């Protein structure tokens with residue numbers, strides 16, 4: 493079938509293109525052409541989603557039957573796609589758990605029982621929720637919204653897991669959140685999510701689906717141990733209490749990527765993914781994900797990219813030195 497990927501040249505979208513080509517689809521990508529090219533075999537179409545005429549212009553003579561939308565972050569982008577693509581058989585939209593008003597910190601029960609943002613305010617979560625409503629109303633049956641949690645894997649330029657891999661590979665004394673290592677965390681491999689998105693679009697599935705890894709699949713400490721195993725980094729973990737981290741100005745999630753303070757961590761990854769499992773979202777062994785991410789990272793020459801103007805993840809060197817010195821004074 494003719495399958496359009498809105499996006500397709502960055503992270504998740506690249507994997508969607510690969511999965512769709514493997515399943516024999518005629519694949520086109522739609523991007524501005526700023527972030528590079530899609531995998532070979534896809535036809536690259538160009539335009540800006542913010543421009544109402546760009547999609548109809550790019551799609552003249554090539555009418556998609558299926559859409560996987562990985563690049564929608566603004567309200568105009570959602571409206572323009574709704575106007576141009578309402579007639580497709582299947583439209584799989586990549587949303588976020590941030591579409592829920594109550595996440596973070598959660599916990600999140602089944603999709604239909606949890607409130608999503610319905611305000612006019614501009615923001616990542618409210619915009620995703622708005623896009624779900626606008627696109628859902630336009631496409632009707634055949635519109636599925638995948639509310640993703642933490643996506644990881646090769647081509648992940650957001651570099652949260654990537655920062656830990658680099659840091660652990662360098663070896664030495666590595667600051668870890670003392671309470672945080674036991675905290676549960678759930679992740680979804682971009683390749684698992686991508687293949688699944690193509691499948692649900694083909695089937696014309698509808699509704700909302702929490703697309704993250706199974707609750708309790710691992711802990712932050714378990715993930716860091718895997719990073720050590722995969723990189724062979726010779727590290728000594730230096731557990732620093734949460735109180736000291738916060739007191740020193742360590743920003744959760746950013747300075748120590750993937751770490752959340754205990755109050756949020758207890759519930760943030762307690763997300764009901766029953767529907768995702770029923771619809772066949774796979775969850776490959778985490779070791780495979782971490783290994784593939786590390787392998788890709790060593791060949792990558794493009795560097796990191798912080799979407800949405802997010803700060804570059806990682807613990808600044810001066811803060812690391814300060815935390816280690818303080819730890820030594822105490823012990």
Ligand SMILES: NC(=O)c1ccc[n+]([C@@H]2O[C@H](COP(=O)([O-])OP(=O)(O)OC[C@H]3O[C@@H](n4cnc5c(N)ncnc54)[C@H](OP(=O)(O)O)[C@@H]3O)[C@@H](O)[C@H]2O)c1
Pocket residue numbers: 498499500501502503504505506522523524525526527528539540541542561562563564586587588589640641642643644650799
């Ligand atoms: N990473 C996570 O943990 C996480 C968690 C939850 C949800 N998500 C969602 O997952 C998706 C991630 O997808 P991704 O990593 O493949 O891509 P992405 O970084 O969100 O989007 C980048 C893609 O969109 C294109 N693009 C950006 N602005 C555009 C515009 N104005 N017009 C046309 N194309 C545009 C880019 O190409 P050009 O720059 O060349 O235009 C690129 O192909 C996002 O929707 C994100 O919100 C991510």
